[in-house]
Amino acid sequence: MVLAAMLWTLQGCTHYSIVAALPDLDEVQRVWNYCSRCVVDKRCEEREECEVDTMRNLPSALNHAIARQHLDIVRYFIEVVGMDVNTIIDDTYQSTPLRISAYYGSAKQLEILRYLVSAGADVNALGTSHARTPLLTAIWKGNTEGARFLLAHGADPSIQSDRGWDACMFAHRWSHWAIMPDLPGCCAKFLDKRWDGDPVEARVRPPELIAACRPGV
Structure with a gap:
């Protein structure tokens, strides 16, 4: 019993927050390896800290890993920690990891x-913001490649x-405008002749739309 307690002390972390461990993968692994064992061992004196600061904060940590563009940590949470790829990681808008990732438009994102899609993410998962799906989120943020x-x-x-x-x-x-040609029937909806001469044509069918829907014209 004494030896076991000493081992817990020697292996213990300087903190027990999985979020604070970001963005260092080694530190994330260290915190997770310690706390995932600690919470099920009555001899571990940091059980409460690990429960509060790591186990309950996994969704927030995954959210942060995506926002900070750390694919290695995202993979670790999904493949090693065992988080559901469709779990809610933002309570405010009921967002899944895929919707959070669709919000950004960088190459790393x-x-x-x-x-996330290869890992089984639901591409049509619904959230509660005005852009309710990953696709609508990508469109809203101008993330053309993500939307495609x-x-x-x-x-x-x-x-x-x-x-x-x-x-x-x-x-x-x-x-x-750039995504409109990729959406079935979208360009045709706005290139319809009924808009010709309409007082609001410049608003409904601006030059940028025409250029995207009629490339080379």
Whole structure:
């Protein structure tokens, strides 16, 4: 018993927060390895700290890892820690990891987006913000490559935003012209001749839209 207690002390961490361990993968591993054992061992004096600062904070830690673009840590949480790839990691808008990743448009975030989909992420998971799905989120933030990837992997462009806009109308609302040719029937909706001569044509069918939908014209 004494030896076991000494081992816990020697192996203990200077802190027990999985979020504070970011973005160092080695530190994340150290905190997780210690706390995942500590919480099930009555001899561990830091059980409460590990429960509060690590076990309950795993969703927040995964959120931070995605936001900070650390694919290695994201993979660790999913593959080693065993977190559900579709777990809610943002309570405010009921966001999954995929929706958080779709919010960003960098090359590193696209790698994370691809990994999450390969790991089984639901491309049509619904949140509670105005951009309710990963696809709508990517469109809202101008993440063209992310939106295209999601469309190629089953994202449904007919799912509507909180105001009843499908992906096409949502792209128009947020001036994301580049994605409109990738949305079925979207360009045709706005290139329809009925807009010719309309007083609001410049707003409904601006030059940027025409350039995106009629490349080379």
